Amino acid sequence: MNRQQLRGAILLLSFLLMSVTFVYFSPYGMMIGLVNGVIAAAFIFWIVIFALTLFIGRAFCGYICPMGAEQEIADRVLKTDLRVVPYLRYLKYLLAIIWVGGAVFLAAAAGRLVPDPLYGIGTGLPPWTAPLYLFFYGMTLGVFVLVLILGRRGMCNYFCPMSVGFIAISALKNRLRIPSLHLEAEKENCIRCKKCTAACPMSLPVQEMVENDRMQEPECILCGNCTGACPKNVLHLAWKWN
Ligand code: SF4
Ligand code: SF4
Incomplete structure (x- = not known):
């Protein structure tokens, strides 16, 4: 098995497991945790992944991200080149500001944050489970529509607010020439x-x-x-x- 076959297999697995793993990295779940003064699993997940970016660059996007996986599966079916839409790339920077700004605001409003990696996970169905999965299904459909309209990895290129964090940290590690x-x-x-x-x-x-x-x-x-x-x-x- 060569690297691309292994990468494809990992991405496919990541996509198939997304309905189970989503709760551990959902930006929605992270925000709901902060509303209730909790550092949920998704918050911890993003801190760890951004820290790892200093050493593995954007490999998370290329090898593990289930949304990236969905886009590459759609790319193989649709075979559409990325459509260049002037200025649309700035939208992901705006979404990143809203996401990070919202997280800082909610954390400040909560006053005290308690780490709880199991928050909202387990046998009991938390009140936000249904909205979380509505968000999940909406996002899954939205990613496919974005590839349909914008072409190859259209979400990564124009919409993903997380990619802004990856871009900033990758640029930093490249400038500092950190072994990576x-x-x-x-x-x-x-x-x-x-x-x-x-x-x-x-x-x-x-x-x-x-x-x-x-x-x-x-x-x-x-x-x-x-x-x-x-x-x-x-x-x-x-x-x-x-
Ligand atoms: S154009 Fe790209 S693929 Fe072709 S030889 Fe140069 S680096 Fe290799
Ligand atoms: S993202 Fe493009 S440039 Fe970067 S490793 Fe993949 S194919 Fe090469």
Whole structure:
């Protein structure tokens, strides 16, 4: 099994388990916890994942995120390139400000926060279970519609507020050159066939990135699709910086 087959299998599993795992990472669940003065599992989850980004970059988006998985499954069926919609990318920054600002406001309003990773999880059905799953089904449908309208990983590119956190932390780790997962290229071997660009699920202009020595692209989810597609082994994922 090569890396892309393994990545595909993990993503498929993540998507199939989403109705069970959603409660552990749902932004909705995190907010409901804060309303009630509780640091719920979803809050802890996002703190841990953002901390890990310092070392694995956006690998969470490329290998584990069930919403990313849903988009890649839809991409394979629909085969639509990302539609470039000017300024729409700013929407995810606005959503991120609303999400983080809302979390800070709710935490301040609660006064005292009590960590409870099992909050809302277990045998008893908490009062917010039904709205949580309405949110879940709405989001699942919404992600598919976004891919249908916007093309490849349309949600990641234009709507995901979490991606803003990943972008900021990835940019920081790249600037500080923290030993971490990143993409490197041996530019001199490139024959400009653009197979890497065609293979990128994030619709990044990978050949131009190679040409312009711009490999630290914060939108890169380190999936490695381009490394496998390159006939000249120009691209590779690395841990230590050259
Ligand atoms: S540039 Fe390569 S590693 Fe990064 S998202 Fe695109 S295909 Fe994946
Ligand atoms: S696939 Fe490899 S050789 Fe072709 S353009 Fe991309 S980096 Fe260059």
